[in-house]
Amino acid sequence: MTVKLYKRDPYMFEFEATVTATDGDWVALDVSAFYPGGGGQGKDTGTVQGLPVHDLRAKDDILWHLIPGSPLQPGTRVWCSVDWERRYQLMRAHTAEHMLFSALQRQRPEMELVKISLEEGQKQLIVRGDLDWDLLLTVQDEVNQAVRENLSVLRSCLHRDDLDPEEVRVKMERIEGDEISVVEVGQDRVACSGIHVMETGEIEAFLIIRMASAGKDGTAIEFLVGEEATATALALANHALQAAEALGSRVEDLPRSARNAKERSESQRRALKQYARQVLAALPLEEVGDIKVRSGVLPMADRAELSEAAESIRSNGEVAVLLSVDDGISVVLAAPEDSSLDCKRLLQESLTPLGGRGGGKQCFSQGGVSRCDCAREILQSIMDGIRLS
Numbered sequence: 430m431t432v433k434l435y436k437r438d439p440y441m442f443e444f445e446a447t448v449t450a451t452d453g454d455w456v457a458l459d460v461s462a463f464y465p466g467g468g469g470q471g472k473d474t475g476t477v478q479g480l481p482v483h484d485l486r487a488k489d490d491i492l493w494h495l496i497p498g499s500p501l502q503p504g505t506r507v508w509c510s511v512d513w514e515r516r517y518q519l520m521r522a523h524t525a526e527h528m529l530f531s532a533l534q535r536q537r538p539e540m541e542l543v544k545i546s547l548e549e550g551q552k553q554l555i556v557r558g559d560l561d562w563d564l565l566l567t568v569q570d571e572v573n574q575a576v577r578e579n580l581s582v583l584r585s586c587l588h589r590d591d592l593d594p595e596e597v598r599v600k601m602e603r604i605e606g607d608e609i610s611v612v613e614v615g616q617d618r619v620a621c622s623g624i625h626v627m628e629t630g631e632i633e634a635f636l637i638i639r640m641a642s643a644g645k646d647g648t649a650i651e652f653l654v655g656e657e658a659t660a661t662a663l664a665l666a667n668h669a670l671q672a673a674e675a676l677g678s679r680v681e682d683l684p685r686s687a688r689n690a691k692e693r694s695e696s697q698r699r700a701l702k703q704y705a706r707q708v709l710a711a712l713p714l715e716e717v718g719d720i721k722v723r724s725g726v727l728p729m730a731d732r733a734e735l736s737e738a739a740e741s742i743r744s745n746g747e748v749a750v751l752l753s754v755d756d757g758i759s760v761v762l763a764a765p766e767d768s769s770l771d772c773k774r775l776l777q778e779s780l781t782p783l784g785g786r787g788g789g790k791q792c793f794s795q796g797g798v799s800r801c802d803c804a805r806e807i808l809q810s811i812m813d814g815i816r817l818s
Contacts, residue, residue: 431492434462435473439520439624442475442511448501455486455493456501462511465492468623469545469554470523475511477501515549516624521632521654522552524582524614524625528575529635529652530554531617532568543646552654557647565637565650572635575615579630583613592620634658638665698729705730705753709738714747717815720770724750724812726804732759732795739763739793750811752804758785759797760807766792770818779810 431449434441446458456477465485466472472485477494484495501507526545533556534540540558547553589607592599597611599620612621614629626632636658639651653661669680678686705727712723723742727735730753742749743763748770753759760780764770772794776787780796783803787796798807 430490431458432460433492434460435464435624438462439464439516440627442513442516444509446477446507446509448503448505448507450491450503451499451501452493454495454497454499456496456499457491457493458507458509461492461494462509463492463494464511464516464624468523468621469526469547470519470623471548473511473516475509477509478505478507517626518549518655518657519547520624520626522547522652523623524629525572525632525635525652525654526552526554527612527614527617527619527621527625528572528629529568529637529650530556531614531619532571533558533564535571536564536568541647543643551651553649553651555643555646555649560640560648560650562640565640569635569637576629576632576635579628580615582625582627582629584625585611585613587611634662636662701729702731702734704728706734709734709751712738712742717812720768720815720818721747722750722812722815723747724808726752726754726808729753729755730759732761735759735761736795743792748815750808750815752808754801754804757797757799757801758804758807759795760785760787760811761793761795762787762811763793764791768792770815775811775814775818778814779807783807 434444441462444460444462446460448456449459450457463473463475463482463485464470465487475482477496478501480496480499482494482496486493526547530540530542537558540556542554543557544555587609589609592609597618597620599609609620610622611618612625633655636653637650638653638661641649643649669683672687673680673683676683676686676690708725708727709730712725715722715724732753735751735753739749739751739761740763743765746765748768749761749763751761760776762772762776764772771791773787773789773791776794776796780787780798783798783800783806785796785798787794789795
């Protein structure tokens with residue numbers, strides 16, 4: 430059996446222990462402050478006798494520590510150290526996650542918590558329910574208010590039979606055993622075996638940085654805490670100032686200005702695509718030697734539209750040389766089945782010197798470049814290749 434020191438004192442990060450058993454690279458200790466993960470919080474990292482701990486697993490009341498190449502033997506006294514900076518950051522994030530979901534559920538009682546993921550590089554929870562940025566900013570303010578109030582984070586232990594689901598957030602099907610650990614922050618009480626800070630003021634700052642679809646699971650909310658939250662908030666404020674200046678807008682009007690700019694851009698793109706379709710339908714016929722060619726450079730035409738037009742042109746016994754300019758340049762080169770023109774080779778010869786790529790079949794090839802300033806150069810190169818074929 431391993432005595433779990435993190436349950437007694439989550440702030441303990443250095444301790445002395447005795448090796449009780451080994452199983453290959455796995456080492457068991459009589460006591461351990463290493464948290465093996467749970468409640469969405471990642472596992473601790475650190476060292477045992479200066480040797481890196483790569484993984485942790487709890488089995489039959491024994492906490493095993495993965496130490497590749499470990500020379501440790503049963504009976505050895507060892508000095509152990511948990512990576513405190515990482516541990517403390519995740520403790521703060523775990524407490525903040527409780528506060529975030531509690532605030533969400535106060536605003537939207539039907540909100541459902543699906544999944545929690547608290548790791549060094551990503552802190553998020555996935556919820557199921559209606560979300561928008563107005564709601565997220567409201568709950569963000571609530572969490573930061575609780576941080577400023579420096580509320581106590583209390584832990585208690587209840588017997589399964591004494592727990593009232595109306596008073597404690599709990600999913601009984603996930604609870605093993607009769608003793609249930611309950612964490613209380615303000616009015617929120619939740620069954621959780623994870624480790625937390627003692628006071629909400631330790632979180633220092635809370636910032637929601639992203640809301641994104643999590644597919645069938647719902648919506649993922651990513652957040653930061655502490656110094657990372659503060660630094661990111663300052664950086665985002667600077668970006669907002671620059672964006673507002675670029676749009677000729679006041680910072681407080683930036684969301685509306687950005688939406689207006691997006692709508693104008695989408696309207697312009699629709700108009701350009703309509704224009705491209707009209708141009709594709711009326712491409713002039715040019716004779717290059719004995720080869721009939723229809724060519725053109727079009728703004729923002731879809732690759733699918735180019736391909737469809739190219740198929741129509743080559744079915745009439747003509748060669749299609751079609752380019753579209755958007756974020757880059759897309760090229761479609763097509764020739765009749767009985768043509769001697771090698772579209773694939775010709776396209777590659779025209780695109781490769783410009784850092785582009787092309788592929789396909791001899792009679793139908795597609796490719797492109799990431800640049801937007803060389804469409805005429807590509808067209809001229811392909812036309813020259815047709816003349817020499």
